[in-house]
Amino acid sequence: MISKSMSPRVENSSAIRAMFEEGLRMAKVVGPENVYDFSLGNPNVPAPPEVNQAIIDVVKTENPIKLHGYMVNSGFDETRQAVADDLNDRYGTKYGISNIVMSTGAAMCMNIIFRCILDINDEVIVSAPYFVDYANYVSNWHGKLEVLPANPEGGFMPRMEELEKRINKKTKAVIINNPNNPTGVIYPESVIKEIAAILEKKQKELGTVIYLIADEPYRELVYDGTQVPHIPNYYDNALVCYSYSKSLSLAGERIGYVVVPDASDQSEQFKMALGIANRISGAINAPSLIQLALARCLRAKVDIDFYKRNGQDLYEALTDAGFDCLKPQGAFYLWMKSPDADEKAFVEALKEEHILVTPGSAFAGPGYVRFSYCVAHETIERATPGFKRIGEKYFQHGMAL
Secondary structure, three states: OOOOOOHHHHHOOOHHHHHHHHHHHHHHHHOHHHOEEOOOOOOOOOOOHHHHHHHHHHHHHOOHHHHOOOOOOOOOHHHHHHHHHHHHHHHOOOOOHHHEEEEOHHHHHHHHHHHHHOOOOOEEEEEOOOOOOHHHHHHHOOOEEEEEOOOHHHOOOOOHHHHHHHOOOOEEEEEEEOOOOOOOOOOOHHHHHHHHHHHHHHHHHHOOOOEEEEEOOOOOOEOOOOOOOOHHHOOOOEEEEEEHHHHOOOHHHOOEEEEOOOOOOOHHHHHHHHHHHHHHOOOOOOOHHHHHHHOOOOOOOOOHHHHHHHHHHHHHHHHHOOOOEOOOOEOOEEEEEOOOOOHHHHHHHHHOOOEEOEEHHHHOOOOEEEEEOOOOHHHHHHHHHHHHHHHHHHHHOOOOO
């Protein structure tokens, strides 16, 4: 018999995965070429050739005992140094080996952070809409996720007055997902500075430590020269979670890292705690083969122009059909207002055209839907007539609410 804490999670299984599985069932009926699945954020741009070559080189040249063996829980020194050097070149920082803790992707990075900072009923704040599993990561360690209401009028930036009001003695962290999943927006420097100022004020007022956790798996997927601010340059108690799942299309390899700046509270103790959290989480350490390969190919890049073109063309196809969308700034998601007050009914209407999207309520964003455009460009082209037919149904027939 499963636990009481798992029962509701089973019953409310991820809407994203459920839609993906429905697409597989639909494909058996109408053919995969006639199903337009925009539900899952699974990169479809191949990993750069440098990655495969690095893996081959590591297998051929590394001592097999080292290659397939344990290392310190925080990762290989050469990998951590390579990551530190890369960040220093990008952001003018002075990180070394000790500032980097390798782990199994950004999801585990967040989990080991919460393992280290949360006691029972401690709180973590995030702004809606947000990536659904944040609530699970926090509750894994007996914390509570406090959700700020969405701010569509303000471009889905956090509501600062609400943030300041919600912070209390139990607040241990605020999450910033930049670029954001599901909206595709980027929090600019001005917003980061405003958040940092609020947290500095509340730390002094409450006599507590409040971490600003930057979840950045889409950091390199930005368009039109936009830059993602490096949050530790603006706030001392900042922690960065990063994954190579998107930037190098390595979602299945489960590899990422946490940055712990020296300026953060009790940083040396925190770094040690994260290494222990890696071990007692059951992951033990990040996979050795991909760690050693990464040290050789960190400067490689996926074809970001492919995602940019997809985002532009999807945005144009949907707006031409009459829909109200946020123009993507980063990541590979498009956030669209549902023309039906019940976005789940709209999702069902899209299915009639074999178009699969995720309802916004899966991200605490009811009234919207999310398109994931990490798909073949032909998928967008083939779905466009369906967009037009659905647009005609809602707008020309006066169905939009």
